Amino acid sequence: MELALRIPLGAQREMDIEKNVFLAPFTTFGIGGPAVCMVRAKTLDDMRAAFALAKEQKLKVLMLGGGSNMLVADEGFDGMVVKIELQGITREGDLLVAVAGEPWDGLVQRAVQEGLWGIENLSGIPGTVGAAPIQNIGAYGTEVKDTLAWVEVLEVASGAVQRFSNAECRFGYRDSYFKRNPNQYVVLRVAFALSEEAKPNITYKDLQTAFSSKDIGRINLPMIREAVLGIRAKKFPDLSLEGTAGSYFLNPIIAPEEAARLVARYPELPQFSTANGVKVSLAWLLDHALGLKGIAVGGARLFERQPIIVVAVRGARAADVRALAQKIKDEVKEKVSINIEEEVQQIF
Numbered sequence: 001m002e003l004a005l006r007i008p009l010g011a012q013r014e015m016d017i018e019k020n021v022f023l024a025p026f027t028t029f030g031i032g033g034p035a036v037c038m039v040r041a042k043t044l045d046d047m048r049a050a051f052a053l054a055k056e057q058k059l060k061v062l063m064l065g066g067g068s069n070m071l072v073a074d075e076g077f078d079g080m081v082v083k084i085e086l087q088g089i090t091r092e093g094d095l096l097v098a099v100a101g102e103p104w105d106g107l108v109q110r111a112v113q114e115g116l117w118g119i120e121n122l123s124g125i126p127g128t129v130g131a132a133p134i135q136n137i138g139a140y141g142t143e144v145k146d147t148l149a150w151v152e153v154l155e156v157a158s159g160a161v162q163r164f165s166n167a168e169c170r171f172g173y174r175d176s177y178f179k180r181n182p183n184q185y186v187v188l189r190v191a192f193a194l195s196e197e198a199k200p201n202i203t204y205k206d207l208q209t210a211f212s213s214k215d216i217g218r219i220n221l222p223m224i225r226e227a228v229l230g231i232r233a234k235k236f237p238d239l240s241l242e243g244t245a246g247s248y249f250l251n252p253i254i255a256p257e258e259a260a261r262l263v264a265r266y267p268e269l270p271q272f273s274t275a276n277g278v279k280v281s282l283a284w285l286l287d288h289a290l291g292l293k294g295i296a297v298g299g300a301r302l303f304e305r306q307p308i309i310v311v312a313v314r315g316a317r318a319a320d321v322r323a324l325a326q327k328i329k330d331e332v333k334e335k336v337s338i339n340i341e342e343e344v345q346q347i348f
């Protein structure tokens with residue numbers, strides 16, 4: 001059946017259906033072929049109507065926020081893309097509540113302006129608020145789970161709106177219940193319990209070195225935000241020049257015996273104990289143990305300034321990125337016996 005070009009939404013509103021939409025411009029990698037169609041959801045009703053149409057047309061659905069953590073196949077996506085454009089940030093009692101389509105960094109900026117502590121270390125992360133709890137974004141010793149109060153979601157199967165408490169989200173390292181159950185829920189709103197009391201977290205080396213001893217005791221929110229943005233500007237690629245989805249792989253969490261074996265071989269390998277094992281720096285291994293910094297396949301390469309990041313020149317293909325990633329995975333397996341995993345969502 002041919003798709004209608006507009007979905008009627010009642011009360012004289014309708015939503016456009018764009019057909020054969022190339023996804024490359026909607027991702028920070030700048031890679032990806034066409035989707036069958038795309039709709040832009042600005043309200044909960046839009047979202048429900050989009051899912052109803054996809055069901056009727058038997059189309060798969062891909063939810064798209066900022067497109068900052070995905071690699072889309074060169075062949076594109078054989079289904080409907082629902083671009084989440086619901087917006088708004090409000091104070092609800094002690095909570096700062098943001099709607100899913102808001103840019104994540106805009107929320108951080110707002111919290112900093114309002115003197116609210118808790119997400120300032122997450123400054124400068126691309127993507128939307130809705131994507132943040134799915135992979136429990138984290139940086140410089142702070143994760144979304146540390147201050148998240150609740151997440152409101154649309155359950156796709158029933159069309160019902162549900163609220164998940166922090167515990168119900170079952171967060172882990174770059175992980176959540178939603179990530180483990182893809183396509184079942186769409187994040188609508190996220191609430192944060194932030195603090196008016198100063199709580200600077202500068203445990204990470206990069207942040208410690210950004211401040212001198214005379215700063216201690218007078219560190220405020222704008223200072224932290226500025227420091228994080230400064231560190232990121234030096235380490236992360238400039239998206240106006242090259243495409244990327246940030247860290248391409250997860251930092252591996254391995255058994256303590258394995259970590260001890262690695263440290264005996266590489267005494268300078270940064271390692272950190274966590275509840276689930278020892279987290280080791282993949283960037284360090286790829287650079288110092290395997291010498292892979294700058295390795296390239298076609299238009300994709302391992303970023304020189306931070307070799308856990310894959311960058312793609314304009315015109316690079318998803319196939320280049322995948323071939324590069326496979327080569328890196330094989331080398332890591334062969335040389336240090338670790339199975340590494342993609343952090344970037346693979347749309348294939």
Ligand code: NAP
Nearest residue numbers: 137138139140141203204205235246247251272279280281
């Ligand atoms: P980095 O600061 O060089 O750190 C490399 C590794 O060491 C990471 O696994 C990091 O853990 C760990 N680490 C460093 N200092 C630590 C400490 N004091 N305590 C515990 N663990 C420590 O990493 P980077 O690549 O330059 O990235 C900077 C930050 O941005 C990191 O926190 C990184 O995870 C984060 N980042 C997050 C995303 C994302 O959420 N998708 C994407 C890109 C970068 P953690 O990974 O737990 O921090």
